[in-house]
Amino acid sequence: MATPRYQDIEKNPKYQQLVHERLTFGWTLSIVMLVIYLGFILVIGYAPGLLGARMGDGVMTVGIPVGILVIVSAFVLVGIYVVRANATYDSLIRDIVRESR
Amino acid sequence: MRRPIKGLRALALSAPLALAPALSFAAGAVEGGPKQATNWSAISMFVVFVFLTLGITYWAASRTKSAAQFYSAGGGITGFQNGMAIAGDYMSAASFLGISGLVYLSGYDGLIYSVGFLVGWPIVTFLIAEPLRNLGKYTFADVASFRLKQTEIRVLAACGTLVTVAFYLIAQMVGAGALIQILFGLDYWIAVVIVGVLMIVYVTFGGMLATTWVQIIKAVLLLSGATFMALAVLWNFGFSPEALFAKAVQVHPKHDAIMAPGTLVSNPVSAISLGLALIFGTAGLPHILMRFFTVADAQAARKSVFYATGLIGYFYILTFIIGFGAITLVATNPEFLDPAIAAAKGPLAAIKxxxxxxxxxxxxAVGGNLFLGFISAVAFATILAVVSGLTLAGASAISHDLYATVFRHGNANEQDEMRVSKISTIFLGILAIILGIVFQKQNVAFMVGLAFCIAASCNFPVLLLSMFWRGLTTRGALIGGFLGLISAVVMVVLSPSVWEVTMGNPKGSAPFPYENPALFSMTIAFVGIWLFSVTDSSARARTDRDGFDAQFVRCQTGIGASGASAH
Incomplete structure (x- = not known):
């Protein structure tokens, strides 16, 4: 199979859709992750009392579930990305490859 | 060398990165006293691991004939296997022992640290993993130099790789020696030599395939062992986290403070700088980036980071439970404490x-002597697996980037290139042994932090901009990349952890006030790359920019990407 000309692929609307979706979605999720993390760090830096506050009568503090949630959020964000990428990017890419032959 | 408590702040900032606590105890408690009695159950389990991995190396050697097989296991690793191997690369002995040790000392601060290590992975998934797989073949320099001038960019990428690998490797070797001395009762130099020789054997004969399987086996062992420990701890408290925390608060000298952020993040600038180094350093570590070339395509690359993120996140939650378990079950048991220190400073500080x-x-405490042997053997195996991955990344930079592209201008024959990579592996292995012995008495805690910082300030900016910014030119990447590399090294040397702690200058005299300079060195790198790119009007710059469109199409679609050869 001859390598298709990239100029032809660039004109394919499916390619434009792929690039647009991937860039918007990838950078959006990256910013969400950075906001969650930097938010966590800034709360620790400027208002550590918020995380040190006790929940209910025991010794458990707000900080423990929040910290675990930040870890879980990283995994969930990656999961959201993978599900969406598997569902849309791969079929778009297959179509683009087929149509460019 | 150090007083154990004084170093606590510096240690809390850099400890889990390297084996800093291992070093501080190697310097304090262990140096003065005799090394521990030879632990035969640990040694025999480690010997079983070595035989198993040598068997795998023998099998891998028969399938490692071409350069593609040596560098990238022929692209035949599945997404799940690669996810395990990435997690294995990342879950070093430093994370396991260092972070659980940090939780033991400071409670919540250990969790803050783990979070910083984890959040780099989503960024890798969203921005780096798929383009990297689509554009590269064996090393990240393939991607960075895709449309730029080969020689210059390969030299830059090889420097970034080798400097990162060298600092990482020294920290691991010194940590390995100190740790094994305690775990197994072997002499420091014997431990360093064993690690060096085994890693040379794995990498030289088995290439990426053996390195990957060593990493996978170790990841399974480490995750199983850590899961068992965390469950045993929770079982002791009727599976009630509240009961575990309540007991920890009761016995820990800091009491309630261990449930809240402590001194780790007292300075937000310092914390953000460290956070940036961890996040973007992860996306620039050459031995991690190399793993994305071992899978068949971008889809598998994407899946592998998903599994890796899950496993690493799970692992950090386990280390948090393990740290609290140690507060409640180790600090309360005189068997594990040094009576003299316990009398003077209380039980927590007296841990042997x-x-x-x-x-x-x-x-x-939870599994008896046999399980102690198992965990010790796993810790040793962990170091071995991590140094093998690092050595392979370093050897690839020498043979693929420097030898084949820079010295032979892309005309090297494959057998020669393989030979150079094997010679480089042996050279790096011997160098690692020598440096491990030379640096035995030095405080190398800053070195892994420095490695992350260089990866974030040199490798990452060049890689990211080469993939996403049309305006990047060879001149911009070269000057900006080296500015990032040099400024990271200089600022770390001028920072308190090197200037005061390692070089022995008086406290407060460090010219650079923060522990980790990533915020500044990354800014220097990005501004440098931008400035020297936009002002670049050479003919080469035009070629660089003109190449972007074709590269971007391949980056997005994978059309023309190097395929899997071992199917």
Whole structure:
């Protein structure tokens, strides 16, 4: 199979859709992750009392579930990305490859 | 060398990165006293691991004939296997022992640290993994130099790789020696030589395939062992986290403070700088980036980071439970404490061998001597697997980037290139042994932090901009990349952890006030790359920019990407 000309692929609307979706979605999720993390760090830096506050009568503090949630959020964000990428990017890419032959 | 408590702040900032607590105890408690009695159950389990991995290396050697097989296991690793291997690369002995030790000492601060290590992975998934697989073949320099001038960019990428690998490797070797001395009762130099020789054997004969399987086996062992320990701890408290925390608060000298952020993040600038180094350093570590070339395509690359993120996140939650388990089950048991220190400073500080041993003593407390042997063997295996991955990344930079592209201008024959990579592996292995012995008495805690910082300030900016910014030119990447590399090294040397702690200058005299300079060195790199790119009007710059469109199409679609050869 001859390598298709990239100029032809660039004109394919499916390619434009792929690039647009991937860039918007990838950078959006990256910013969400950075906001969650930097938010966590800034709360620790400027208002550590918020995380040190006790929940209910025991010794458990707000900080423990929040910290675990930040870890879980990283995994969930990656999961959201993978599900969406598997569902849309791969079929778009297959179509683009087929149509460019 | 150090007083154990004084170094606590510096240690809290850099400890889990390197085996800093291991070093501080190696310097304090262990240096003065005799090394531990030879631990035969640990040694025999480690010997079983070595035989198993040598068997795999023998099998891998028969399938490692071409350069593609040597560098990238022929692209035949599945997404799940690669996810395990990435997690294995990332879950070093430093994370396991260092972070659980940090939780033992400071409670919540250990969790803050783990979070910083994890959040780099989503960024890798969203921005780096798929383009990297689509554009590269064996090393990240393939991607960075895709449309730029080969020679210059390969030299830059090889420098970034080798400097990162060197600092990482020294920290691991010194940590390995100190740790094994305590775990197994072997002499420091014997431990360093064993690690060096085994890693040379794995990498030289088995290439990426053997390195990957060593990493996978170790990841399974480490995750199983850590899961068992965490469950055993929770079982002791009727599976009630509240009961575990309540007991920890009761016995820990800091009491309630261990449930809240402590001194780790007292300075937000410092914390953000460290956070940036961890996040973007992860996306620039050459031995991690190399793993994305071992899978068949971009889809598998994407899946592998998903599994890796899950496993690493799970692992950090386990280390948090293990750290609290050690507070409640180790610090309360005189068997694990040094009576003289306990009398003077209380039980928590009296832990035999220092806080880095928290997880090890906990293994003994919950699983007896046999399980202690298992966890010790796993810790050794962990170091071995991580140094193998690092050495392979370093050897690839020498043979693929420097030898084949820079010296032979892309005309090297494959057998010669393989030979150079094997010679480089042996050279790096011997160098690692020598440096491990030379640096034995030095405080190398800053070195892994420095490695992350260089990866974030040199490798990452060049890689990211080469993939996403049309305006990047060879001149911009070269000057900006080296500015990032040099400024990261200089600022770390001028920072308190090197200037004061390692070089012995008086406290408060460090010219650069923060522990980790990533915020500044990354800014220097990005501004440098931008400035020297936009002002570049050479003919080469035009070629660089003109190449972007074709590269971007391949980056997005994978059309023309190097395929899997081992199917």
């Amino acid at each position: 061998g220092g806080s880095n041993m928290a997880a090890i003593h906990l293994a003994n």
